[in-house]
Every structure is written in structure tokens, then in C-alpha cells.
Amino acid sequence: MRIDETLLNEAKAYAAKNGRSLNSVMEDALRQLINRSIEVAERPRVELITSAAEPGFQPRVQERFDAGEKLEHIASDLFDEELRDAAC
Incomplete structure (x- = not known):
């Protein structure tokens, strides 16, 4: 298996920052990916x-x-008309 070196370094940094093993970070990421695809399906x-x-x-x-006429003025007039119609 080959993993992009940049991605692997980011995963290692994430694991170290959060006091986790790289293995547990990778497992969680795979679980989330699989669960998300199941939810979408x-x-x-x-x-x-x-x-x-x-x-x-x-x-x-x-x-x-x-x-x-500007569209905002026309829209305002139409809104006012709807309010008048609703009040009747």
C-alpha cells in the first residue's frame, strides 16, 4: 500500500497533536469514510x-x-400590493 507522503505526514502530525497512534487515526478515518458512504446510499x-x-x-x-424602473422598486411595489390584498 502506498500513501501520499504529504497526507501521511499530516496524519502523523494529527496523531501526535491528539496523543493518538497513527494506526488509530487511520482506522477512524476509514470508518468515517465507510459510514458516510453507507449513509449516502x-x-x-x-x-x-x-x-x-x-x-x-x-x-x-x-x-x-x-x-x-429598477427591479428593487418593482419588487417593493409588488410586495406592497400583496400586503394590501392580504389585508382585504
């Missing part, structure tokens, strides 16, 4: 929600944006 698959919508702004937003 056992995770349930996540289905991402996708949209069929066209990219870009809604037409009324795009019109204001094309007219030179």
Missing part, C-alpha cells in the same frame, strides 16, 4: 419540483423593467 431520493413556466419576468413586471 441509504438516503431517500429527493425529487425536485420543476416548472414548465418560461424563464423571465411576468409581463407586467417586464414592461416596467423595460421602461427603466
Whole structure:
């Protein structure tokens, strides 16, 4: 077995710093690697929600944006409209 010399030196330094043997550090690292791969394999698959919508702004937003209004102002107005609608 060959181990990258730099990695081996880092492992030795870690072991010395933590009062452990190099063997115990290597065993722990291998256990963590194996356990992590098992955990990843056992995770349930996540289905991402996708949209069929066209990219870009809604037409009324795009019109204001094309007219030179800043997006932050348009967004602020839309937020205010939603608050008014929610209050009714």
C-alpha cells in the first residue's frame, strides 16, 4: 500500500497533536469514510419540483423593467400590493 507522503505526514502530525497512534487515526478515518458512504446510499431520493413556466419576468413586471424602473422598486411595489390584498 502506498500513501501520499504529504497526507501521511499530516496524519502523523494529527496523531501526535491528539496523543493518538497513527494506526488509530487511520482506522477512524476509514470508518468515517465507510459510514458516510453507507449513509449516502441509504438516503431517500429527493425529487425536485420543476416548472414548465418560461424563464423571465411576468409581463407586467417586464414592461416596467423595460421602461427603466429598477427591479428593487418593482419588487417593493409588488410586495406592497400583496400586503394590501392580504389585508382585504
